[in-house]
Amino acid sequence: MAAGVKPSELRELSEEELVAKLREAKAELFNLRVQAATGQLDNNRRLQVIRREIARIYTIMRERELGLSAAPTEVTAS
Numbered sequence: 840m841a842a843g844v845k846p847s848e849l850r851e852l853s854e855e856e857l858v859a860k861l862r863e864a865k866a867e868l869f870n871l872r873v874q875a876a877t878g879q880l881d882n883n884r885r886l887q888v889i890r891r892e893i894a895r896i897y898t899i900m901r902e903r904e905l906g907l908s909a910a911p912t913e914v915t916a917s
Contacts, residue, residue: 843888849899851911861896864889 874880
């Protein structure tokens with residue numbers, strides 16, 4: 840995944856899924872920073888992509904907090 844996640848895809852996720860995605864991105868960023876520090880990092884661009892993904896997630900979470908956008912509602916078929 841070289842291009843990161845699109846904001847439209849993130850907006851479709853629930854709050855819990857966003858938090859899980861944020862944890863994954865932060866863990867990957869940590870691993871990439873360790874690789875960069877030890878000289879093992881092959882793709883320097885990936886650091887920037889992950890940082891932007893984290894920023895997008897925080898932005899969407901803040902939009903929901905301010906009421907600028909709503910979390911998707913689950914529809915149950917009966």
